[in-house]
Amino acid sequence: MKRISLITVILLGHLCLFAQNQEIADPDKRIEWWGDIDGFINQQAKVTLDLADEALKANPPNRKEPKVRKMALLMIDNVLHEEKAAFRPAVQTFLKKRIIDAVSEIRSAKVKKGAIIWKLYNHAFVVKTPSVTIGFDIQRGLPNVEGFTLSKELIQPLIDVIDVLFISHIHNDHADELVAELFLAQNKPVVTPPDLWPDSPIYPKIIHPQRNADLIQEIRLPSKGLILKTVTCPGHQGDKILNNVYLVFSPEGMIFSHTGDQSNLDDFKWIDQIGDHYVVDVVMTNSWSVYPGLRFANGFRPKLIIPGHENEMGHTIDHREPFWLNYQRLGDSVSFPWVQMAWGEKFHYFQDRLRK
Numbered sequence: 001m002k003r004i005s006l007i008t009v010i011l012l013g014h015l016c017l018f019a020q021n022q023e024i025a026d027p028d029k030r031i032e033w034w035g036d037i038d039g040f041i042n043q044q045a046k047v048t049l050d051l052a053d054e055a056l057k058a059n060p061p062n063r064k065e066p067k068v069r070k071m072a073l074l075m076i077d078n079v080l081h082e083e084k085a086a087f088r089p090a091v092q093t094f095l096k097k098r099i100i101d102a103v104s105e106i107r108s109a110k111v112k113k114g115a116i117i118w119k120l121y122n123h124a125f126v127v128k129t130p131s132v133t134i135g136f137d138i139q140r141g142l143p144n145v146e147g148f149t150l151s152k153e154l155i156q157p158l159i160d161v162i163d164v165l166f167i168s169h170i171h172n173d174h175a176d177e178l179v180a181e182l183f184l185a186q187n188k189p190v191v192t193p194p195d196l197w198p199d200s201p202i203y204p205k206i207i208h209p210q211r212n213a214d215l216i217q218e219i220r221l222p223s224k225g226l227i228l229k230t231v232t233c234p235g236h237q238g239d240k241i242l243n244n245v246y247l248v249f250s251p252e253g254m255i256f257s258h259t260g261d262q263s264n265l266d267d268f269k270w271i272d273q274i275g276d277h278y279v280v281d282v283v284m285t286n287s288w289s290v291y292p293g294l295r296f297a298n299g300f301r302p303k304l305i306i307p308g309h310e311n312e313m314g315h316t317i318d319h320r321e322p323f324w325l326n327y328q329r330l331g332d333s334v335s336f337p338w339v340q341m342a343w344g345e346k347f348h349y350f351q352d353r354l355r356k
Helices: 002-023 037-058 067-080 089-108 152-159 177-185 265-271 292-300 323-330
Strands: 115-119 125-128 133-136 164-166 217-221 226-237 241-249 255-258 282-286 304-308 346-349
Touching: 037 067, 037 089, 067 089, 067 323, 089 115, 089 125, 089 152, 115 282, 115 304, 152 177, 164 177, 164 241, 226 265, 265 292, 282 292, 304 323
Parallel strands: 133 164, 255 282, 282 304
Antiparallel strands: 115 125, 115 346, 125 133, 217 226, 226 241, 241 255
16 A cells, blocks of 8 residues: 555656646756657757857867867767757757857958858858958758758858859768859859759859869959969769869968868879979868878878868768867877867968967
8 A cells, every 4th residue: 555655656746747847838947858858858969069069169279179178079979979960959059050150250250361261061161361252062951951951041141251162072961052053143153063963054154173183273253353273173082973172272372272072092193292282271171081191181281181071960970970080080290280170160270370
């Protein structure tokens, strides 16, 4: 009898807590999540990402990272390496808030010297110098996950202030046809490999430069009245997918490279010699392309490496590249300084020095 009474008390307690939580609409005030696994995981992600966001803002990208910043990046890895992460409202909010803040910064930033580099989602970067703003692989997220896709209203203000868009290759985590259309609508150049959107009405308006690591070509920027010098290296993802590896020369004399998903050993015949012909300031490389012995870095010999493509939510868990793996891949090499960046963060690069 006493056992039955005890069970009854426990059940009544659970029912009372459940009823209490039903009355609490604000998940931040809930003190019990029994029976709501998805709600629990989402709230845990929110608490984790909010704390990580706070830590990253207090400890922005730097050559020498404090332990609290490394811990914040690892916390983000842990949240994003969950199968349903892209569908979690907390993760979607985290992405959108960080991109909204970055777009606001890009629009308002005045660059007097060097370049400010923003990392957006996946392998998208924006480079702003005193004279020009350059976009690489800008896209809006996961097209098949509504809450993880940035709206046209959010992305348009970004496009309004970028002068040219470079797209590395055909995959939709790098190439977004709507984004390209919005650039072209403003008479801003879009540069891609020749196999991207061949049946689209916008194809004839796109620039398809020669893929030649020894050839410096020119792109006119009508919005600025400038001519931008570029090199389009003949890269590949795997054996067959064309992947343009760009070198873009700013009017100030800096060279910025973006590698897309470069991953082909045969291409080392030109990668190994890039540094012999060009003084590359910053290379924004896909994080798995470093190769054993830093062969990619030894070929490009950049002043700064910024790895990218971490936590691409369209990838499977094993290829959803984490921040923590960059520490193993890039190490503590003095020869090739590198900076780790999360979604929406920026780093101010100077030709004559790297911030300590």
